[in-house]
Amino acid sequence: MFDRxxxxxxxxxxxxxxxxxxWDEVVTQSRQLSLVAQWAAVHPGAELPSAGTGRLSVLGERAVxxxxxxxxxxxxxxxxxxxPEVRLSVYQxxxxxxxxxxxxxxxxxxxxxxxxxxxxxxxxxxxxxRTRELPLEVAQRIDRLLADKVTNLPPQRIEHLVDAALVKADPEGVRKAVEEAKRARLAHFSPSTPYGIRSLYARLDAPDATRLKAMISRLTDILMNSPEPIPGVRYGDAQTRPEWEAIALATLGNPGLAFRILVEHDQPDLFTPTSALFTPDTDAPLNDPAAGFDYDVDGEPPADELPPDPVTLPPGDLDDRGDVPESTELGLGTIANDTHRPEADADNGVGREPTSEAARQAALEALVKAIDPTRLFAPVTLYVHLTDAALASAVSAECGHGDLGETPTARVEQVGPALLSQVQEWLGSASRIRVAPVIDPGAIPPVDAxxxxxxxxxxxxxxxxxxxxxYSTNMSRDMDINHTDPYRTGGRGQTGLHNAGPLGRAEHRFVTHGRISMRQxxxxxxxxxxxxxxxLITNPTGTFDLGDQEWAAAVWQLADQRSAAAAA
Structure with a gap:
C-alpha cells in the first residue's frame, strides 16, 4: 500500500x-467526462419514441x-x-x-x-x-467569452464571469429572469444534521423579508431581556444573539405564544385587569353595567354568562333573538360588543364606567388568556424508531435502576439518529402528543389486488x-412501490411486503422496462x-458490489431460487 x-x-x-x-485528479476527471460523453453516444435516442409523444411511450424506454x-x-x-457500474445514484x-x-x-x-x-x-x-436552459446560440457566445479565461482563474471568479457573460450574451433573458425571480418564493428545509439541527432557506419579496427580519429582531430583544423565563419558550441554553434569533424564529411557529409575548411587552396593561372591570361589586346586580364582567378572567367563564356567539347561530336565529349583541371584527376573530346603554357612560362619582370599548378590551383579554397556545401548532407526525435494547435501557434508567449498558438512541425519520433524551425534549410540555398504534409488519398478510x-x-x-x-440517496415517502416479482393478473397473494420495495420514479421505470434484473x-x-x-446487493445497511466473477453469479442464482420459492 502507498500509505506505508x-x-x-x-x-x-x-x-x-x-x-x-x-494532476492525476485533473486528468482522471477530464477523462471521466470524455468517457461519459461517449457513453451517451453509444446510447442514442434516435430510434426511440420521444418522451411525451404518446401514451404508449411510457411503457418502454424513451428518448430524452x-x-x-x-x-x-x-x-x-x-x-x-x-x-451501478460506477457507484453513483441514478440522479448523480x-x-x-x-x-x-x-x-x-x-x-x-x-x-x-x-x-x-x-x-x-x-x-x-x-x-x-448554470447555462443549461439557455438557447444554443447564447451558450456558444458564452463559450467564446470564457474559453480563454477559464484556464487560470479560481472558481469564484469564474462564477462572476459566468454572470457577466450571461448579461452580455442574453440581456433580455436576464431581464426576464429578474422578473421571474421577483415572483419566485420558497422555503426550503435541509436534512437534519446528526445532532438534530436543520437549516432553513427562504426566498421572499424584499419587503416581506425586511418585516420578518424586524419581527425576529424584536422578539429576540424581548426574549433576551426578559427578567424571567417565559413559559412555553424553548430556550435551549442560548448564549449568543444568533442563537437567540433562532429561538425567536422558532417561537413564531407558535403564533398564539408569540402574539401573547409581543402584546404583553408593548401593552402590559392590556392584560392587567382593572378594578373597574375585573373586581366585581358584590352588591351590584349581576347584569349591572357598572359591575363589569362577573367572572374570573384567569379561569373558564361560566357558559351562561357569555353572550351567544353570533357566528355559530343560523341566520334565522339571529334575526329572531333580540338579546344577541352587535359584533365587531377584531384581529383575533369576532368579539361580541356590549349593547350600548346611555347609563353606562354616566359618572358614578369614581370615574367613567367602562364603555363598550373597555368591555371589548376585557373580552379580548379573556379570549387571549383562554387560548391554549399548543392548540395552534401545525400537526406533525414524528416517526421514531427504537430498538428493544434502547427502550429497555431508557425505562430502566427512568425507574432508577441504572442503564443497561446502552445509551438510549432513536432514529427519527427526516431527522436521523438522535439521543432518546433529545426526542423527549422535542416532545416536551409544549407539545400535544397523540400516540399512533404500533404496526407489526409480520402481522400484515399479502393481498390479491x-x-x-x-x-x-x-x-x-x-x-x-x-x-x-x-447507491440511491432517495428517502422520500413519495417514492413508488415496486413489485419485485412483476405482478401477474389472476395471481394470488402477490402484493405484500415479501414482494415490494420503494423506488424513485426513474429507478422504477428502469427496473420495469430497462436492462437490469432484480430479486428479493x-x-x-x-x-x-x-x-x-x-x-449488487442492497439492504438496510447499504449497497454491496459483488463484482462479476463466478462467486457473484452463484449468489445471483441462489437469490433467483429464493425469490421464486417465495413467490410460489
Whole structure:
C-alpha cells in the first residue's frame, strides 16, 4: 500500500506526491467526462419514441434530452444503466451525462481545453449547469467569452464571469429572469444534521423579508431581556444573539405564544385587569353595567354568562333573538360588543364606567388568556424508531435502576439518529402528543389486488425507509412501490411486503422496462444483476458490489431460487 511510505517522506517528497496527485485528479476527471460523453453516444435516442409523444411511450424506454438545447437525445435508461457500474445514484449519473453532453455540443472551445486538461472538470460542469436552459446560440457566445479565461482563474471568479457573460450574451433573458425571480418564493428545509439541527432557506419579496427580519429582531430583544423565563419558550441554553434569533424564529411557529409575548411587552396593561372591570361589586346586580364582567378572567367563564356567539347561530336565529349583541371584527376573530346603554357612560362619582370599548378590551383579554397556545401548532407526525435494547435501557434508567449498558438512541425519520433524551425534549410540555398504534409488519398478510393498502404501505416505509436501488440517496415517502416479482393478473397473494420495495420514479421505470434484473430473496434484501453481469446487493445497511466473477453469479442464482420459492 502507498500509505506505508508516507512516514518516510520529507517535505519536498510530500509536496511532489501531492502535486502529482492533484494532476492525476485533473486528468482522471477530464477523462471521466470524455468517457461519459461517449457513453451517451453509444446510447442514442434516435430510434426511440420521444418522451411525451404518446401514451404508449411510457411503457418502454424513451428518448430524452439530458442536456440543454442543441444536444442530441439519449436513451432514457442510459443514466440508470451506468449508475451501478460506477457507484453513483441514478440522479448523480444523470447529472454527469447532462454536463458531458452540454460541454461537448454547446461549449466546444471549453470542451477542447477540458480534453487537454487545461480546465478542471468541476469548473466546466459548473458552467454547463448554470447555462443549461439557455438557447444554443447564447451558450456558444458564452463559450467564446470564457474559453480563454477559464484556464487560470479560481472558481469564484469564474462564477462572476459566468454572470457577466450571461448579461452580455442574453440581456433580455436576464431581464426576464429578474422578473421571474421577483415572483419566485420558497422555503426550503435541509436534512437534519446528526445532532438534530436543520437549516432553513427562504426566498421572499424584499419587503416581506425586511418585516420578518424586524419581527425576529424584536422578539429576540424581548426574549433576551426578559427578567424571567417565559413559559412555553424553548430556550435551549442560548448564549449568543444568533442563537437567540433562532429561538425567536422558532417561537413564531407558535403564533398564539408569540402574539401573547409581543402584546404583553408593548401593552402590559392590556392584560392587567382593572378594578373597574375585573373586581366585581358584590352588591351590584349581576347584569349591572357598572359591575363589569362577573367572572374570573384567569379561569373558564361560566357558559351562561357569555353572550351567544353570533357566528355559530343560523341566520334565522339571529334575526329572531333580540338579546344577541352587535359584533365587531377584531384581529383575533369576532368579539361580541356590549349593547350600548346611555347609563353606562354616566359618572358614578369614581370615574367613567367602562364603555363598550373597555368591555371589548376585557373580552379580548379573556379570549387571549383562554387560548391554549399548543392548540395552534401545525400537526406533525414524528416517526421514531427504537430498538428493544434502547427502550429497555431508557425505562430502566427512568425507574432508577441504572442503564443497561446502552445509551438510549432513536432514529427519527427526516431527522436521523438522535439521543432518546433529545426526542423527549422535542416532545416536551409544549407539545400535544397523540400516540399512533404500533404496526407489526409480520402481522400484515399479502393481498390479491395490485394496489398496496395504506397500512401495508406504511409498514413498508417503516421497514425500508430508503430506495432499494443501488447507491440511491432517495428517502422520500413519495417514492413508488415496486413489485419485485412483476405482478401477474389472476395471481394470488402477490402484493405484500415479501414482494415490494420503494423506488424513485426513474429507478422504477428502469427496473420495469430497462436492462437490469432484480430479486428479493428475503425481507428488505434486494439483489440486482446488470446487463454486464455485475451483481449488487442492497439492504438496510447499504449497497454491496459483488463484482462479476463466478462467486457473484452463484449468489445471483441462489437469490433467483429464493425469490421464486417465495413467490410460489
Amino acid at each position: 511510505y508516507v512516514p518516510e517522506m520529507d517535505a519536498s517528497m510530500v509536496v511532489g506526491a501531492l502535486r502529482e496527485g492533484a 434530452r439530458y442536456g440543454g438545447p442543441g444536444t442530441p437525445k439519449v436513451a432514457e435508461f442510459a443514466a440508470a444503466e451506468l449508475a 449519473s444523470h447529472s454527469l451525462i447532462a454536463d458531458a453532453v452540454d460541454l461537448k455540443f454547446r461549449f466546444p472551445l471549453i470542451w477542447e481545453r477540458l480534453r487537454r486538461c487545461q480546465v478542471r472538470a468541476y469548473v466546466a460542469r459548473q458552467i454547463a449547469r 395490485y394496489e398496496f393498502p395504506e397500512r401495508m404501505r406504511e409498514s413498508l416505509w417503516l421497514r425500508t425507509p430508503a430506495s432499494v436501488f443501488p 430473496p428475503g425481507p428488505g434484501v434486494y439483489v440486482y444483476k446488470t446487463m454486464y453481469g455485475r451483481v
